[in-house]
Amino acid sequence: MRPRATSVDVAREAGVSRATVSYVLNDAPGQSIPEETRQRVLIAARKLGYSPSAAARTLRRGRSDVVLFVLPEWPIGPVIGTLISTLTAELAAHRLTLLTYQKLPGSTPFRELWTAIAPAAIIVCEALSDAELETIRTAGIEVLTALAPDPAVQGSLAVAQELFGWRQVQHLTERGHVRLAYAYPADERLESFAAPRLRGARRACSELGLTAPVVATIEDDNAAHVISQWRALDEPVTALCGYNDEIAFALLDGARRNGLRVPADLAVIGVDDIPVARYANPPLTTVATGVEVQSRAIAASVLGILADRPARSPLPHQNDIVRVIERDST
Template identity: 50%
Template sequence: MPVESRPRRVTSVDVAREAGVSRTTVSYVLNATPHQKIPDGTRQRVLDAAARLGYAPSAAARALQSGRSDVVLYLLPDWPVGPAVTHTLVRLSTALAAHGYTLLAYPRAAGRPVADVWRSIEPAAVVSWEDLDPADVAAMRAAGVLVAVALLRGPGTAEGSLEVSQQRIGRMQAEHLAAAGHRRLGYADPDDPRVRGFAEPRLDGVRAACADLGLDEPVVRTVPPDTATAADAVRAWREAGVTAVCAYNDDVALAVLAGARAAGVDVPGGLAVVGVDDVPAAALAAPPLTTVTTDQEGIAEHIAALVVAGLDGTPPPPRLTSDVVRLVRRASA
């Protein structure tokens, strides 16, 4: 397949030539510059010429005129990007668009240094779901770039941060199972090292709840997306007296359900299971999966409000409350 050469960008000079006016007149019309006496006919001629040529001012030109960029750089973490993160990304993009900002997502897994990325884009703000190097934060702030860290707060980012307690998520799982009468719990750990930053605090939450409730330490087993290995984990839990499992997330919980079927263990009669995230497949599982969900829409709107407040110099919104996390009760536990 032939590769086309890069097309030449239409400029305001082209529009001026097409409309038969000066470039200054084009600038006045397209930028709606106040206090300029441009005849209506001339104004319409410029607008028509711009439309015919498909002219759009560059982001750099818009930033030069307004004094700041309208781009918010979203550093996509090196995690498996499932429905929860995708939903938040869509909601955040929509919420920022309502304030005139464009969200640009960049995967950190691509390996390009963060400094190279933001300097090439010159965004108004950077949103990260992971801690950033303090030197990067300092450089961005020196360049007038707002830094907002979501979910995990790092050094130097306190005024533009959002924290959702992963320990609370694990505690909520364990407390629900204990309230249902389960006295020996297991924890289904993921086999993906990229999510340790979430899995470990969730397990800490399960452990803390067990300690507070007078239960033994949870029995931890790593459960990959493999039915045979999951079945081995289910058998090991049952031999250890485990009657209920807190899974790292719904994907791991679904693997536990598959393993229970393969091992001939009834859910929830022989083993109750609780996941995290409430992915679409959770409600369709057999049995439907009890899970802990986070208000992704609320989180997205909160991040957008943090960014807009920071850029406008207004007070940040109140911190999210614990209500952002809730249990969805279904038949698996």
């Protein structure tokens, strides 16, 4: 096998010093390298198949070009997928690589991972203990808290989850509905998001002078049965809030199996505005969570921290992010 080319080989091929090769290939600031010299180095590097060693660069700088994104044990659906892809693109534009790590049973312990890769920064979605933060920051690694379900968490860039439930109820009452139900998820991993969304729906009903929404957990194939129970109440339910769009799809199916027309007999609203929501039958009214806006704000905050600028990139006002996308299901 041909030995891997080194910066010494590139310097020899280009007829320049090894330092010049380093300056050119690492875009070192403050260096005046003639364009002709820069091109010679780039041509030599391509010819020899040279690429800088990430490990060596990490040793020189004391950190890598990796941003570690730590996810709790949340289901990875369309919203988290959009978050990851947007963050990846935003950071890649600044030559940073996003490494996503999910805390699952049996996975590599968090401390072992960050000490092994020495990331430039760590994005967490749950508040770390003071001891953990101190240990990480003592190692020269920046930490940003993002998307914690409670936006009061120090450094969190999350939007208040209660606002999603509030928006659902507000929209339904504007359409004339006064008896509402809330469809709760069965997946316990979603509890930290589901509980505040339900609180928001209850608070909206209270503030608007409505009876509190009836609540049931939607799991397996029980949506039709739950809807039949809600419709059999002394004051039948006429509008349903789904925890998210996936649960709202189950409600649409449950309504059809009960012979109910949506929205003539029963209105349905979800949360997330996932791509397939517009193709539901009927197209699903939902609350957009602004995940792309949040993702860009997180990326901007990371870049600000690494450039020694203010750590936070404020989100636009929540009212501009969390908005109802009205379609035919309400």
